[in-house]
Amino acid sequence: MSTVTESAVRSALATVEDPELNKPITELGMVKSIDIDGTHVAVEIYLTIAGCPMKSTLTTRTRDAAESVEGVEQATVTTDVMSDEQRRELRTRLRGGAAEPVIPFAQPESTTRVFAVASGKGGVGKSSVTVNLATALAKRGLQVGVVDADIYGHSIPHMMGSNHRPHQVDDMIIPPQAHGVKIMSIGHFLDGNSPVVWRGPMLHRAIQQFLADVFWGDLDILLLDLPPGTGDVAISVAQLVPNAELLIVTTPQVAAAEVAERAGSISQQTRQRIGGVIENMSWMDMPDGTRMDVFGTGGGQVVADHLSQLTGGEVPLMGQIPLDPNLRIGGDLGNPIAISEPASAAGAALGAIAEKLATRRQSLAGRQLNLGVAGQ
Known part of the structure; x- marks a missing residue:
């Protein structure tokens, strides 16, 4: 019986x-690794994301390839998830080394601080x-930006009363x-109410x-208005801005709350922090x-309680916003209620949530403090 070598297994995996x-x-x-124990081979492979839809296909193909090597009687395949750095290296490799x-x-x-x-x-x-x-935070003197990441259902320009287009200075786009x-939306580049008909890679490139x-x-704060659900854009945002915190919006309805939990549970796969839940x-x-x-x-x-249990950390209910026809009217007129009627019940609730976002203490983890050592 021939001895199984790592090079032989790796050659098989190259297929x-x-x-x-x-x-x-x-x-x-x-x-990630190849371990050989007699006629048994254990292979561990990296997945690009935890929820990779091709996981089953990849593990099956890898196992079949390893078991095709002469002398291998059994192969087992396990998986790990790429780190952010490994994903960046992968993108560079796929781009042919382009920056x-x-x-x-x-x-x-x-x-x-980035909030999705x-x-x-x-x-x-x-x-x-x-x-x-966004407008409540800007009213408090903060520098704020909004990215309309809901490419198909873009609405930010209308709700903000913006009909100006971005302009370009050299290689920079001025929002x-x-x-x-400051706002940026695909709606700024479309004529009238034209639909956007794109597949996933185009969505990713637009957000990028x-x-x-x-x-x-x-900017002090950047808000990204994501599309509903846990599709391509949510994954792209997690990859492009991994430090973005999720703010989950739901209504009091039980059915809506159950669906909202799915939007929050994506953090388990993307390793994002959930900043809180907002009940509208x-x-x-x-x-x-x-x-x-x-x-x-x-x-x-x-939703807040269930996500707290799921993540093992506190996910607060940041506020409850009452129904107010003027909130809808403000959006239709491009004059948000948070600044047009801040003393109203809805305006005050939104202002209170904005205050929590504005005053939350920043973490010092990973930051260089530039502290010297004082002598005695």
Whole structure:
């Protein structure tokens, strides 16, 4: 019986191609380790993300390739997940060594806090929450930017009352501003109400350009208005700005809350932090002073509690925003209620949430403090 060698196994694994990237896993740096114990071979491979849809295909092909080596009677395959650095190296390798556009918000020295506003389903007021938080934060003197990452359902320019197009200075795109907030949306580049019909790679490239090619300046806070669900854009944002914190928007309705949990649970795969849960349309204040629970009660707290259990850390319910027709009117007119009627119930609730985002203490983890050593 011939002795099984690592080189023979590696040569066999070179025949296994990643079904999405169409390149051998050995060439892509996806083989983490090869252990040989007599006629048994144990192979560990890297997945690009934890929720890789091709995991089963990759493990099966890898096992079959390893067992095709002469002398191998059994092969087992386990998986690990690439680090952010390994994913960057993979992208560089796929780009043929071309330099990757630099996203300032993803750099270790960046002091900009990035919040990705997400929801499990549409219709919960995620974009309304985004524009009102942005304007409320800007009113407090902070430098704020908004990326309309909902490429298919872009609405930020209209809700912010912005009809100006970005302009270009050399290689930089200068974003338009409204209510003191810098904004960037695919809607700025379309004529009328034209639809966007793109596949995943185009969505990724658009988000990448919004983050890397736009001159944002020195922002305190950047908000990204994500599309509903856990699709391509949510994954792209996690890859491009891994330090972005998720803000989960839901309504009190139980069905909506259950779906919102899915949007939050993506953090387990992307390793993002969940900043908190925001409950919208919590109740309606009636003329007689009572409250009508139009969509039920408790959904936001349920989501916060479940995500706290899932992540092992505290996920707070950051606030409850009551139903107010003026919130909708403000969005239609491009004059968000957080600044047009800050004393209203909805305006005050949004202002309170903005205050929490503005005053949250920054972590010093990973930052150089430049402290000297004092002698005695």
